[in-house]
Amino acid sequence: MKELKNMKITALKNNYKPTDIAVGSARSCYFGKHIVTPEDAANWDKKNELLSSIFKAGHHTTLMHYHFTFLIEGMSRLLIWRLLHSHPFYNSEQISQRYAKMKIDNFTYPKNADKEKWQSFYEEMFSYYEDLIEKLIPIIEKILPKFQKKSAKKKAQEFARYLLPMGMNAHLYHTVNVITALRYITAAKVIPEAKNEAKEFIKQLKEQMLEIDEELRPLIEFAENENVIFPEIDIKKIKEKHNIKNEQVKVFDIVDYDFELNANYAGVMRLSSMYLDESILGSFNSYIKLSLSADAQNQRHRRSPAIRPKLKDIYKKDFYIPPVIEENKEVKDIYLKAIDRSYEFFEKESIGLGFGEAAYALLNAHNIEIMEHDDFNEFAHKAQMRLCYNAQEEIFDIVYNQVKQLKNAGVSAASKFLPPCAVRYKQGLRPICPEGERFCGIKVWKLNFEDYNRII
Structure with a gap:
C-alpha cells in the first residue's frame, strides 16, 4: 500500500490580511500548478482589480475564510437582539443575565433623550430588579431540593432579569467573517430600533476593519451604498x-x-x-x-x-410572568408595578423620541x-x-x-x-x-x- 506522501496541511497564522486570503483563495480555483498563498496574492499587481471584480459579481465565498473576533463592550441588548444575533452567520459569547448579577451603571441612553429622566427610570427598574431578587431567594430555597439550595440566588436573578430594560448593556466576544461584517454596514442603514447606536457600532466596526486591512476600503464603500430594505412582515x-x-x-x-x-x-x-x-x-x-x-x-x-x-x-x-412569580402575591405585585411603570414611561418617551429609540425602555x-x-x-x-x-x-x-x-x-x-x-x-x-x-x-x-x- 502506497503512503499518502503528497498531502500537506498548513494552518494559516493570524497575521495575514483578509484581502490577501480572499484573492489567494480565488486564484487557487484557477491556478493548476499549486495553491496560491496569501503572500503570493499580496505581491500580485492585479490583486485589487480581481478583489473588486469578484466582490461586485457576488462571488463572496472568498471573503468567508477570514474571521474577525470583536471584543464588544457597552452595547445594548436591544441592538444585539436586532442586529448581531438576528441571523445565523455569527458566534457570540455574551454576559449572562441568568448567572451574573447586573450593575446599575450599565445602560444605553437614547440620543436626544433627557438623560436625567432616563437615568431615573433605569435606577427605578434596577431597584425593582434587586428587590425581586431578595424576595425570591427564600421562596426559591423552599422549592429547590436540598442539594440545589445554594443556587437559589442565581435562580432568583434568572426570574428578576425580566424586569431589566433592553437598554441594559452587555459585553461579548463576537465572531463573523468579512462578508457578514460588510452586511452589518449595509443592514444598519434601515434598522428599525436602536438606529443611532447602530450608527456608532458601524463607525467603530469600519475603523477596526480598516486598521487590520486598509484594502477593505472599496468593499466598505460598496456596502455603504448598497440598497437594502427592512422587510414588511404582516x-x-x-x-x-x-x-x-x-x-x-x-x-x-x-x-x-x-x-x-x-x-x-x-x-x-x-x-x-x-x-x-x-x-x-x-x-x-x-x-x-x-x-x-x-x-x-x-x-x-x-x-x-x-x-x-x-x-x-x-x-x-x-x-x-414566570410561574414562580405568578403564584406568589407579594412578588407578583412588585413585578406588575414595575411592568406598569415601564410601559407608562416607554409610551410617553416614544412620542418625543420615536418608537425605535424609546424601545430601550421595553423590559425583557x-x-x-x-x-x-x-x-x-x-x-x-x-x-x-x-x-x-x-x-x-x-x-x-x-x-x-x-x-x-x-x-x-x-x-x-x-x-x-x-x-x-x-x-x-x-x-x-x-x-x-x-x-x-x-x-x-x-x-x-x-x-x-x-x-x-x-x-x-
Whole structure:
C-alpha cells in the first residue's frame, strides 16, 4: 500500500490580511500548478482589480475564510437582539443575565433623550430588579431540593432579569467573517430600533476593519451604498391564514419524515450536524409568542431561523410572568408595578423620541410575536438543549409545547425530540446526564414525555 506522501496541511497564522486570503483563495480555483498563498496574492499587481471584480459579481465565498473576533463592550441588548444575533452567520459569547448579577451603571441612553429622566427610570427598574431578587431567594430555597439550595440566588436573578430594560448593556466576544461584517454596514442603514447606536457600532466596526486591512476600503464603500430594505412582515395575515387565535405556540405546515435516533445525536460533538440523514427532510413552522428575554435565548439556535417584525408593528402591552412569580402575591405585585411603570414611561418617551429609540425602555418581559422554521435535524438538537431541566423555563415550555403538538399531530419523528439525558440513555452512553455537577437531580430519562414536570 502506497503512503499518502503528497498531502500537506498548513494552518494559516493570524497575521495575514483578509484581502490577501480572499484573492489567494480565488486564484487557487484557477491556478493548476499549486495553491496560491496569501503572500503570493499580496505581491500580485492585479490583486485589487480581481478583489473588486469578484466582490461586485457576488462571488463572496472568498471573503468567508477570514474571521474577525470583536471584543464588544457597552452595547445594548436591544441592538444585539436586532442586529448581531438576528441571523445565523455569527458566534457570540455574551454576559449572562441568568448567572451574573447586573450593575446599575450599565445602560444605553437614547440620543436626544433627557438623560436625567432616563437615568431615573433605569435606577427605578434596577431597584425593582434587586428587590425581586431578595424576595425570591427564600421562596426559591423552599422549592429547590436540598442539594440545589445554594443556587437559589442565581435562580432568583434568572426570574428578576425580566424586569431589566433592553437598554441594559452587555459585553461579548463576537465572531463573523468579512462578508457578514460588510452586511452589518449595509443592514444598519434601515434598522428599525436602536438606529443611532447602530450608527456608532458601524463607525467603530469600519475603523477596526480598516486598521487590520486598509484594502477593505472599496468593499466598505460598496456596502455603504448598497440598497437594502427592512422587510414588511404582516404577522396578522399569517395568523389568519393558519387560524392562530390566542395560542402561545402553534405548529403548522408540518412535513413528516421519520429518522433514526443514533449515536450522532447523542454525543456532545453533535455529529448529526455533519453526517446529515433523513431528519433534514422533516420540518415544521411555528407561531411563537415569547418574551424578548426568551427570544434572545432562542436566537442562539442559528439553524432555527425566525421572522422578527419591527417591534412597532407588533406592539401591544403584553408581557410574560414566570410561574414562580405568578403564584406568589407579594412578588407578583412588585413585578406588575414595575411592568406598569415601564410601559407608562416607554409610551410617553416614544412620542418625543420615536418608537425605535424609546424601545430601550421595553423590559425583557415584553412579549413579541415571531414565525419560526425548523427542520427535524436542527430541532433534535434544539430539543436536547431546551428540554433539559436546566434550560431557561420559558423556552423549555415553548419547546415542550412544540413537541407536544407534533406528537398530537401524529408525527412519527416526534418521539425523537428529547432532552440530552434521554437520548444518551437510549444510546447507552455514560454519564447519562452530561451536565456533571449541574445535574438537576431528576432522572428525566426514566420519565414519559407527558410526565415532564419542572418544579421551577
